[in-house]
Amino acid sequence: MTETPALIIFIAAIFTNNILLTNFLGMCSFVACSRQLDAAIGLGTAVTFVLSCTTALNYVLYHYLLVPLGLEFLTFVVFIAVIAAFVHFVEMFVERFSPKLYFTLGIFLPLITVNCAILGASLFMIIRNYTFWQSVGFGVGGGVGWALAIVLIAGLRQKMNYSNIPQPFQGVAVTMIITGVMAMTFMGFAGMVSIQ
Amino acid sequence: MVYLLSILVLAGLLAGLAILLSLAESYLLDYGICTIDINSGERPIQVEGGQTLLSSLYSNQIFIPSACGGKGSCGHCKITVTSGGGPVLPTEKPYLSRQEVRSDVRLACQVKVRQDISVRIPEEFLNIKLFTATVETTRELTYDIKEIKLSLNEPSEISYLPGQYVQVEAPLPEGPVFRAYSISSATSASNIVELVVRLVPGGIASTYLHNLSVGDEVIFTGPYGQFRLNEDPSVELVCIGGGCGMAPMRNIIYSLYEKWPSRSCRLFFGCRTRRDIFYLEQFKQLQQKFPAFEVVYALSEAHGDKQWDGERGFIHLAVDKYLEPGPKRQAFLCGPPLMIKAVTTVLKEKGVDPEDIFYDEF
Amino acid sequence: MMNNQSQSRPACAARGLCCGRGKQTLSEGFWRSNPIAVQMLGICSALAVTNRLENSLVMGLALIFVCIGSNLFVSLLRNITPRKVRMIAEVTIIATFVIVFDQLLKAFYWDMSKQLGPYVGLIITNCIIMGRAEAFALQNPPLLSIVDGLANGLGYAVVLAIIGFFRELLGTGRVLFFERLGLHIDLSGWYTSNQLMILAPGAFIALGFLIALYNHARGPESEEIKS
Numbered sequence: 001m002t003e004t005p006a007l008i009i010f011i012a013a014i015f016t017n018n019i020l021l022t023n024f025l026g027m028c029s030f031v032a033c034s035r036q037l038d039a040a041i042g043l044g045t046a047v048t049f050v051l052s053c054t055t056a057l058n059y060v061l062y063h064y065l066l067v068p069l070g071l072e073f074l075t076f077v078v079f080i081a082v083i084a085a086f087v088h089f090v091e092m093f094v095e096r097f098s099p100k101l102y103f104t105l106g107i108f109l110p111l112i113t114v115n116c117a118i119l120g121a122s123l124f125m126i127i128r129n130y131t132f133w134q135s136v137g138f139g140v141g142g143g144v145g146w147a148l149a150i151v152l153i154a155g156l157r158q159k160m161n162y163s164n165i166p167q168p169f170q171g172v173a174v175t176m177i178i179t180g181v182m183a184m185t186f187m188g189f190a191g192m193v194s195i196q
Numbered sequence: 197m198v199y200l201l202s203i204l205v206l207a208g209l210l211a212g213l214a215i216l217l218s219l220a221e222s223y224l225l226d227y228g229i230c231t232i233d234i235n236s237g238e239r240p241i242q243v244e245g246g247q248t249l250l251s252s253l254y255s256n257q258i259f260i261p262s263a264c265g266g267k268g269s270c271g272h273c274k275i276t277v278t279s280g281g282g283p284v285l286p287t288e289k290p291y292l293s294r295q296e297v298r299s300d301v302r303l304a305c306q307v308k309v310r311q312d313i314s315v316r317i318p319e320e321f322l323n324i325k326l327f328t329a330t331v332e333t334t335r336e337l338t339y340d341i342k343e344i345k346l347s348l349n350e351p352s353e354i355s356y357l358p359g360q361y362v363q364v365e366a367p368l369p370e371g372p373v374f375r376a377y378s379i380s381s382a383t384s385a386s387n388i389v390e391l392v393v394r395l396v397p398g399g400i401a402s403t404y405l406h407n408l409s410v411g412d413e414v415i416f417t418g419p420y421g422q423f424r425l426n427e428d429p430s431v432e433l434v435c436i437g438g439g440c441g442m443a444p445m446r447n448i449i450y451s452l453y454e455k456w457p458s459r460s461c462r463l464f465f466g467c468r469t470r471r472d473i474f475y476l477e478q479f480k481q482l483q484q485k486f487p488a489f490e491v492v493y494a495l496s497e498a499h500g501d502k503q504w505d506g507e508r509g510f511i512h513l514a515v516d517k518y519l520e521p522g523p524k525r526q527a528f529l530c531g532p533p534l535m536i537k538a539v540t541t542v543l544k545e546k547g548v549d550p551e552d553i554f555y556d557e558f
Numbered sequence: 559m560m561n562n563q564s565q566s567r568p569a570c571a572a573r574g575l576c577c578g579r580g581k582q583t584l585s586e587g588f589w590r591s592n593p594i595a596v597q598m599l600g601i602c603s604a605l606a607v608t609n610r611l612e613n614s615l616v617m618g619l620a621l622i623f624v625c626i627g628s629n630l631f632v633s634l635l636r637n638i639t640p641r642k643v644r645m646i647a648e649v650t651i652i653a654t655f656v657i658v659f660d661q662l663l664k665a666f667y668w669d670m671s672k673q674l675g676p677y678v679g680l681i682i683t684n685c686i687i688m689g690r691a692e693a694f695a696l697q698n699p700p701l702l703s704i705v706d707g708l709a710n711g712l713g714y715a716v717v718l719a720i721i722g723f724f725r726e727l728l729g730t731g732r733v734l735f736f737e738r739l740g741l742h743i744d745l746s747g748w749y750t751s752n753q754l755m756i757l758a759p760g761a762f763i764a765l766g767f768l769i770a771l772y773n774h775a776r777g778p779e780s781e782e783i784k785s
Contacts, residue, residue, distance in 0.1 A: 024601075024605040027602045028599055028600070028602065065205065065209075066205075069205060071201065071202050073657060074202055074657075076653050076656060076657055077653045080683075081210060082213070084646070084649070085213040085217055089217060092225055095225070096224045096225060100283065114688060116602045116603075116684070119680060119682065120602075120676055120680055120683075123675075123676030124676055168770040169766075169773075171769075171773075172766075172769050176762045176766030177766035181759065181763075184759040187758070187759065
């Protein structure tokens, strides 16, 4: 695994090991915000940016601060603090340089902090022992994969508005089922790149 | 040893992040000095960019009405922003009609001043002042309602119309909040202001006001309120209220009878039980003095109260029972949103023009 | 100004330790506002760890532990936490409890820790816990907050257990956890295991059907819950 090129990890994170469809990360905000296409695209972009940068930052902090000092048990707190700070920074940055984007994303921006995908990606990076560039590839790929999944589901949900869905299945239930089917289709990518 | 190190590392990291963030904030969110042009050049003011329009105006003694204190939950702070306000925010949309959005009406508490901005503010808002007053008396009207009389210090007089309200400043460690309270004293008494305050559990302003003693200083802005009592003495006034809604009505009724002793006026007041009633004796006396005044009290939860000889049930039912369709009327409503909705329906059925039905929304 | 609906409450002590709302809080958190089926929170881990019943049970236990702990402390500190640092304080408290559980798990049940992987750590971002802290513990006394934490944790754990049970049974034909207890279920005689159930798609589909079943059981009132 330590030999796998970062690019392969990047591709794997999008298709064969999609962070949402295979590792179930980032489901909460996914369910809440995947109703409209443009909101989904905006959110996906933001998450990709945050994911990429935080995996890189967390890698540095973990391997150059926590490990040398033997403080691995602080991992969770440190990672979350970095993520929260970074999201706050992105908020300010977006507010200043692109007010329009800021208003479009609205409340979703601070919600990225509690998105399990961000913390999850950092934790996976530690568990799988990636090098720096592998982590970056994983971060960017994870973000793109998450964005891809959410955009696809948003599109499907918009179409489903006009379907006759049985009462108990309306809402979350049918979303889960179609996500399951989508996960199945993504499984078809298996073998495209061999990683895990 | 490890624990000490971990605490140090954590503290250091958090401190580092906090410093970085505040640096970024001061660099990124520094908008410099912006000019607010009011009503085309009458009084342009310079403010520090980055704040909401509402707070920028407040710090320049221009008090736009705001019941929620700038949180974006009352929709009272509407002013026209002709340029420099940026796109309409999703937080404003629930409170603005399409017509308003087209005419550049915005919520001042949501618009951030990032550049030079020009606005149009109605004259009556520009006349609103900040008052400092001292508590003269406090009186308990019911188990949770107090009447507080404030004598004005600076400015020493207030001129307001019946039915208007003030915004009282309640101090908090993180900054004051403003809450609206209707003026309950008659307009002729221009150097005092009486407020009727119900103690809301956990309510910031009501707790603050209930804890005041004689001699304490209070700050408020005002007067606010769009209600204009119809000046035609043949128009009957109908006041319908629930709970604390009695306060503005007392003001209106007293002012009305000072001017037109034989004008017809009906008061319908609804509360839950007998112990929620107040001013009953005062209004009964008024009824004897001015025969054209009728008052009906209704209790909605007085099932066990055998001695209650007034109406029972919700107030809109009493209105339905006693109000005959006919004379031209003006209606003033004050109470919870559900009551207002129910009463408005009944009034419309009795032939009252929706234009003549007025209510405060807090 | 408004006619306030709430009457002044008699002192808590006069109505029992839980202000008379213990039972209501319990049923509310467990069934009426079930964290997964109704509030739709905590779905990430509900899907990830339910490939085996045993994993689901441990995760459920973890969540109950963290939820009760964080609710308790957030409630204890609710009157002295300044508004600005509220979120940070909550996250720190939650993170602390998660670290404690994680370390205990690593010490006493290493295999399980490896199986659950990062999902124990992800309890920090689990919206259920943060949600309960914000929505409940900040406004309610400690004992009631414990009840709420327990209720939500149980609601979550039960859903996880059910999904885990079916996924493992249909996915492998056996339920390992029961075998530890001495109960042997073995469907391999007549049932060909559907591997899909223990893979990702199976999780989504199982959850979807469970929520549909829950909505059906709730009946017409579940109309309002539709997202």
